[in-house]
Amino acid sequence: MSDVLANLDGPLVRIRNLKLEASTQRGTAHILRGVDLDIGRGRILGVVGESGSGKSSLASCLLRLLPGNITHLGGQIEFDGTDLLKLSDAAMAGWRGKRIAMIFQDPMTALNPLFTVATHLVDVLRRRQPGIAREDALLRARAALDSVGIADAELRLKAYPHQLSGGMRQRVMIAMALLVEPDLLLADEPTTALDATVEAQIVDLFESLRQKFSGSIVFISHHLGLVAQLCDDLCVMYGGTVVETGPVTEVLAHPRHPYTQALLACEIEADDHGGRLVSIPGEVQDPVAPHVACVFAPRCAYAVDACRSTVPALRDAGGARRVACIRFEEIA
Template identity: 40%
Template sequence: MTAAEPMTTPAPTGGSVEDEPLLVIEDLTVRFPTEDGVVSAVTDLSYSVDLGKTLGIVGESGSGKSVSSMAVLGLHDARTARISGSIRLRGAEIVGMSEAKLRKLRGNEVAMIFQDALAALHPFYRVGNQLAEAYQEHHPDASKRDARRKAIEMLDRVGIPRPDRRVDDFPHQFSGGMRQRAMIAMGLINDPSLLIADEPTTALDVTVQAQILDLLQDLQREFNSAVIIITHDLGVIAEMADDVLVMYSGRAVEYGPCKDILVHPEMPYTWGLLSSVPDVTSDPDARMIPIPGNPPSLLAPPTGCPFHPRCAHRDKVPGDLCRTALPELLPGGRGGHHVKRCHLTNPDAIYEAEVLPEIAPDLAEER
């Protein structure tokens, strides 16, 4: 981080470690050398999360949203991944940290819950034992009985009925919603300060999804942890997130407070995400406007703006700029922490005038 380009750091850092947010990621780059070439999964990514706050990371498969958060736990295999940049948790640098120190962080200071709880819990071990194992790993003095009691307490906390009996069930004996609750209980058993939830509700039905999202919010309030929620569902983001980071092709393309991003998006990819999903309450005249083409290859990312081969607003940028020059992550027209990576000069006006009337005619009229 040099003083010449302060704009690329969305959350101002500087000052001592005490002032720094809980998690600060700067210029994180993750590459995987493969036989076909180097996969650039994450490139120059920077963001930060405060205690008690929720960051939503949105993107499609291959956007790098999960790869970047796995890096926070140091879960990438050193033999297959090339990681550069900085990930600081409470000021401690995670990139290059020894495996022994990383293990003390994992499941303790930073916990992760995964999308498909049926696959993410071990099918051969009882749910309670899997929870107890997580507890004992970081409380070596705790007896088996203590760990079991803690496991029952956590299952109770996440709303599993009769936890003293269900603790001895195997994962396949739980329903989908209960498995995800158990997964959350396991994540929170050591009271982590950062919880990373990777598509925590994607595999669940809507009513169960609502239960889980409510639970996550309650628990966050109770434990005052920082939460990173990774999802492709902007509705989930709207419910959960304080800040939003939109990723495309391994890069941050838009980042800022949730309301700014969802109400005044300034990057055509974000517009595309908003316009390609309908809403249960939207105007019936609203259209589902797709993003043409397919997500880009990470082996040979497009030149210039990574989104330009699919961008329907390229004609509004003079010359060949989109194809040749990567736009910097710069503050948007409304100031604040809202930054975006786009060559358009008046994106807010284009959004209001062109996009909004098509995807939300009712809202467009109100403005």
């Protein structure tokens, strides 16, 4: 049914007014405060923002894998004509690991230490193609390891996860995700646990996969430089909201939201200071705070009274760009 309804010209995923709330000792945490976002077909969308801005929570909503203290999940996640939030738990489970796959920051959270690489890869293939013969599955597993740049694939298939380096484990995770051939691949900080050289290799690998993988990728990262190199589109998040979206080159060349501008200035300053972390002055948004104003207003140099009393809509800023700031026309 969903395939019949699919509009192939539109985005793969259309997220509207996505809200996620949790109960905490301090009150209700507004983790996502009405996120609007499109994920284009066959495109790589980078999601950036400081720690706590809601990037991982967004990925969790797409997988509908949420912690126990969640009290409200509302809005729409329309995926090829199907609203994921309306699917039964059983139907949603059928989407995970088939149409939507995930690569985590720490591959050990997803790899079973008791199983060899071959077992992991064959399992993934069998989930997709239950009748596949073991020999055929092993051949495809070997080819998958080759395609993610793992030398001695034959030997590595027999290895257990702890016998591999961090970079190698992440390559195995990517190979598993590619065998699934999902429509949407979510990668949450897939390079953060790696040292800089291996990180660069993994980003190169993602780039080279572009020819082989026809699905869309959501690439969550703290690192604007990586996102600039890899992604087509950019989504900048802050305080559980999307503050700016658009083609990555346009947003980075001419950021319109004061938060994007501040984030970019930090990155440039960090480069000037030999990579030392530089941060935007002020406290990050408290998730328990009510949603009555622009989330960035307390830290924004351009904030006026109206910013402290109204929630800014994500507005058209020309072309495919959207900005959630009532003053973007004046300040950019």
